[in-house]
Amino acid sequence: xxxxxxxxxxxxxxxxxxxxxxxxxxxxxxxxxxxxxxxxxxxxxxxxxxxxxxxxxxxxxxxxxxxxxxxxxxxxxxxxxxxxxxxxxxxxxxxxxxxxxxxxxxxxxxxxxxxxxxxxxxxxxxxxxxxxxxxxxxxxxxxxxxxxxxxxxxxxxxxxxxxxxxxxxxxxxxxxxxxxxxxxxxxxxxxxxxxxxxxxxxxxxxxxxxxxxxxxxxxxxxxxxxxxxxxxxxxxxxxxxxxxxxxxxxxxxxxxxxxxxxxxxxxxxxxxxxxxxxxxxxxxxxxxxxxxxxxxxxxxxxxxxxxxxxxxxxxxxxxxxxxxxxxxxxxxxxxxxxxxxxxxxxxxxxxxxxxxxxxxxxxxxxxxxxxxxxxxxxxxxxxxxxxxxxxxxxxxxxxxxxxxxxxxxxxxxxxxxxxx
Numbered sequence: 361x362x363x364x365x366x367x368x369x370x371x372x373x374x375x376x377x378x379x380x381x382x383x384x385x386x387x388x389x390x391x392x393x394x395x396x397x398x399x400x401x402x403x404x405x406x407x408x409x410x411x412x413x414x415x416x417x418x419x420x421x422x423x424x425x426x427x428x429x430x431x432x433x434x435x436x437x438x439x440x441x442x443x444x445x446x447x448x449x450x451x452x453x454x455x456x457x458x459x460x461x462x463x464x465x466x467x468x469x470x471x472x473x474x475x476x477x478x479x480x481x482x483x484x485x486x487x488x489x490x491x492x493x494x495x496x497x498x499x500x501x502x503x504x505x506x507x508x509x510x511x512x513x514x515x516x517x518x519x520x521x522x523x524x525x526x527x528x529x530x531x532x533x534x535x536x537x538x539x540x541x542x543x544x545x546x547x548x549x550x551x552x553x554x555x556x557x558x559x560x561x562x563x564x565x566x567x568x569x570x571x572x573x574x575x576x577x578x579x580x581x582x583x584x585x586x587x588x589x590x591x592x593x594x595x596x597x598x599x600x601x602x603x604x605x606x607x608x609x610x611x612x613x614x615x616x617x618x619x620x621x622x623x624x625x626x627x628x629x630x631x632x633x634x635x636x637x638x639x640x641x642x643x644x645x646x647x648x649x650x651x652x653x654x655x656x657x658x659x660x661x662x663x664x665x666x667x668x669x670x671x672x673x674x675x676x677x678x679x680x681x682x683x684x685x686x687x688x689x690x691x692x693x694x695x696x697x698x699x700x701x702x703x704x705x706x707x708x709x710x711x712x713x714x715x716x717x718x719x720x721x722x723x724x725x726x727x728x729x730x731x732x733x734x735x736x737x738x739x740x741x742x743x744x745x746x747x748x749x750x751x752x753x754x755x756x757x758x759x760x761x762x763x764x765x766x767x768x769x770x771x772x773x774x775x776x777x778x779x780x
Contacts, residue, residue, distance in 0.1 A: 374402020376720030376743030383747030385476030408641025413457030427740025542616030580689025655724025657706025
């Protein structure tokens with residue numbers, strides 16, 4: 361019996377992967393999307409970061425395409441207003457992010473993938489990759505065991521460069537990595553009746569006694585009231601763990617839940633928080649950094665902050681430098697007015713690779729540039745670009761770096777992307 365064959369295999373169905381798969385499918389490529397969880401969206405759905413951004417800069421939209429289409433459909437389904445991109449807060453970047461309903465987002469992503477003809481395989485992981493006869497022989501692990509398929513083009517959207525690692529291509533790995541965050545909803549109290557100053561003082565005493573860690577509610581700054589004001593959310597650091605593989609991911613998940621247990625026990629002892637309850641925002645820790653590919657081109661922090669327009673730019677990006685640190689807390693540097701960075705095709709192609717692309721937060725960049733490039737809207741844009749390149753490469757028989765850039769540009773524009 362002949363082995364099942366695909367034009368494009370996308371590994372990982374986060375913000376980058378689902379856009380890559382939809383784009384490849386819409387371009388006519390026989391596409392399979394492999395995802396370890398049972399839901400699309402990555403950090404949007406699994407880590408409680410359901411406010412993708414940033415799609416605009418300096419009063420205009422700079423990222424569109426499939427990711428924006430999906431966000432727009434989610435807002436319309438919920439009856440929530442669309443953002444006015446003319447309203448832009450340059451100083452407080454988080455105010456430009458767009459809150460969405462993660463459940464609706466995932467359901468609409470399922471529909472969009474089906475309409476694009478994508479074969480979606482949830483609860484499935486990559487087990488092995490081997491280049492063979494100008495194709496990739498891929499071993500997948502489903503719930504019933506291992507099986508093999510073939511793919512012409514591979515797109516690594518794992519967030520951790522797992523496919524790049526298995527293929528033997530070069531990558532960078534930071535040590536230490538940026539801290540992760542375990543997000544929850546916090547309910548069961550009235551914020552207006554809380555004495556946050558007293559809670560902060562009690563927290564500092566609890567840190568001194570070793571009952572909690574300073575980063576359990578705060579980014580290296582000790583206790584921050586935003587956790588209580590915002591009913592939980594992205595307000596803690598889980599430090600010192602590289603979650604690039606299953607062993608690291610296991611450690612970070614256990615550490616994240618241990619941090620929540622510590623802070624829960626502390627807060628329940630505080631006046632007004634006797635009925636505090638934590639509700640999961642997702643199923644896993646949100647991870648900011650593990651590995652980065654070494655690509656044909658690398659986006660440096662100077663490229664990013666200067667707004668360099670690469671000759672083969674496949675998308676814009678917009679976010680401040682946003683490096684989280686276990687001790688400092690946050691190294692945030694706003695971009696100069698009018699600057700809008702770009703991402704080149706070469707940052708999506710691992711060096712010395714063949715029929716292989718990468719997208720999302722693993723694209724080739726230095727650490728400071730990546731602290732901004734890793735954000736969801738940019739991941740959506742690089743994912744769509746990788747899907748377009750992979751589909752064109754599969755159809756033409758050319759390597760991704762050999763596909764005519766004019767054809768890539770035309771395909772992306774046809775599907776709503778915004779390009780320099």
